[in-house]
Amino acid sequence: MKKKELTQQPPENKKRGGVAGFFERFSSQVIYATGSAWAFCTALGVIILWAVTGPVFGFSDTWQLVINTGTTIITFLMVFVIQKSQNKESKSVQLKLNELIAANRSASNRLIVAEDLSEEELDVLHKYYCKLADETKRRIDMRESHSVEEAIDNTEEKMQD
Structure with a gap:
């Protein structure tokens, strides 16, 4: 049996412009940076610095508000960045699995769109x-x-x- 060639080729890997392209590049860089040991050490350093300055500011409400607000904002924004990364990773893995299923004659093609x-x-x-x-x-x-x-x-x- 002859193999059928696909008429539609995958899109070229071009840099996207606009907001979507910016977010793509930004999220990739943020995920790379925040996944490093330096990012962890920096975050730990900020927490230690904040804790050490507690007595200086008398453990005031403002002192507590600084860390609460900062961590809330960072967490809120990181949810979107991490989700973007997860979506991209998931799609990439799914495409690789689809390729393996499609390339294997014995595999059931029904699972390509599982x-x-x-x-x-x-x-x-x-x-x-x-x-x-x-x-x-x-x-x-x-x-x-x-x-x-x-x-x-x-x-x-x-x-x-």
Whole structure:
């Protein structure tokens, strides 16, 4: 059987402009910076400095407000930056998995769009694969199963014997 070539090519990796492009670049840099040991040490240093200055300011309401406001603002903004990073990472992993499924002749192409299924549909698939795994565990050689369909056929044949 001849392989079909895709007519649509993935978009080129171009720098996006505007707000979306700015946020993309900004979030990548922030995630990289905040995930470093230096960022942790800096945050720890700020907390220690704040705690040490407590007696100087008499542990006043303003002194407490400074750290509360600062951490609240940073946390609020980081939620969006981290979510952007998670979305990008998740999409990247999903595309890689889709490529592996599409490239493997024995794999079921029905799962390429599994991320678009409803929670109920995912539960049905999950139960199906749990049952399939239980049946497959009974086999001596786990490598015999190459695809869902093949595993079912092999399991049914074994049960008939």
